[in-house]
Amino acid sequence: MHYFEYHHGELLAEKVPVKKIVEEVGTPVYIYSAATLRRHLQVFSEAFSDIPHLICYSVKANSNLAILKLLGKLGAGADIVSGGELYRALKAGIPPEKIVFSGVGKTEREMEEALSAGILMFNVESLGELEALRRVAQKIGKPAPFSIRVNPNVDPKTHPYISTGLKKNKFGLPEEVAFEAYRKAKDDPFLHPLGIDCHIGSQLTEISPFTEALRRLKELYQRLLAEGFELRYLDLGGGLGIVYGNEEPPPPAEYAEALKQELRDLSCTLILEPGRVIAGNAGILVTRVLYVKSNPPSPGEKEGKNFVIVDAGMNDLIRPAFYQAYHRILPVREISGEETIVADVVGPICESGDFLAKERTLPPISPGDLLAVFSAGAYGFVMSSNYNSRPRAAEVLVDGERFFVVRKRETYEDLVRLETIPEEV
Ligand SMILES: Cc1ncc(COP(=O)(O)O)c(C=O)c1O
């Protein structure tokens, strides 16, 4: 299901006036739909409405302040992984008591900032981190609420780079080690065990790895209750997949049903940390075609090679280069006729890995055409960089009849702002 439907040159969820936006801010530009973001959060949240739950939107998926504010206003909390994300979440008005802090490499400074801010809890990923958290808590004289992130060694059946719940991944602690860590923390005045956490991976398209992980978490939760711990939260992380091409991920309601079944005899608040499923299909990247190049076939070959060269590169959207990810691409205009071409859609960066699509069947494309790259709302702008000294794209949020430039395009001056040229060199 794609939430922007292509129709007569406009991408609709609410009418997204792509051409008008491009006239104002140029290309490449990320365009997000407020209506779609709201709907995604509501559908997800409603699926859990009959049990105690907290949705902590995973800020890393798309951390634009306007989007955080929009989701926060609908009741979302935040899953953060850095001091920078804490700063953003608070700035966008997300209440600290709805923030959970994950990540294997939290620094003591970041812990101090989060503890002072009064976040709900830390998802602790190693014994060393638990000791550091204790030190911080003692220093500022405030017990640290925490969960241990368990690594349940469950195969999420996703791309290896975004699998996080296998023993070979750096995340979390095995159940037995976690159990011992809870025991050690039990009577510590500066450590306050509040729950158990896990996150097994991203872009999961099957339910069974989630239920398997939840079963393991539940067992540990019950063991800890039996030991006298007063836990309240079970955090299953994020990870629900979306449609990019021909994937068939379960809809949120089905996913929620399976989790609720698994939890039926347990009294706790379920925390979920969805990112991609909220933001992924609420955004597109719009890029302009600069050139179209056709290389003739080599001797013995039937076909030549076509390249559609666009003004967005791997620095703008790295997912195709990094994960060989598929993103649907369509021209922002009416498509007439049956004629097609097969081409690589490539960017201006000096790397052969700089592509948005390989061997893609497209309607005929001309220089000047606008192309919409779909499903770019999550892990799009946030993973962009200034490689090749390219200013990062603008971000625009469409809300009903209006649109807002929620992040300006960077300028060359922005690129050098933090640099100094020492006299001596
Ligand atoms: C700890 C944690 N929570 C939540 C998420 C969000 O995942 P997704 O965007 O797949 O929902 C991630 C990213 O995979 C993560 O590392």
Ligand SMILES: N[C@@H](CCCC[NH3+])C(=O)O
């Ligand atoms: N960046 C990844 C998802 C990473 C999830 C973070 N734990 C992607 O684009 O698919």
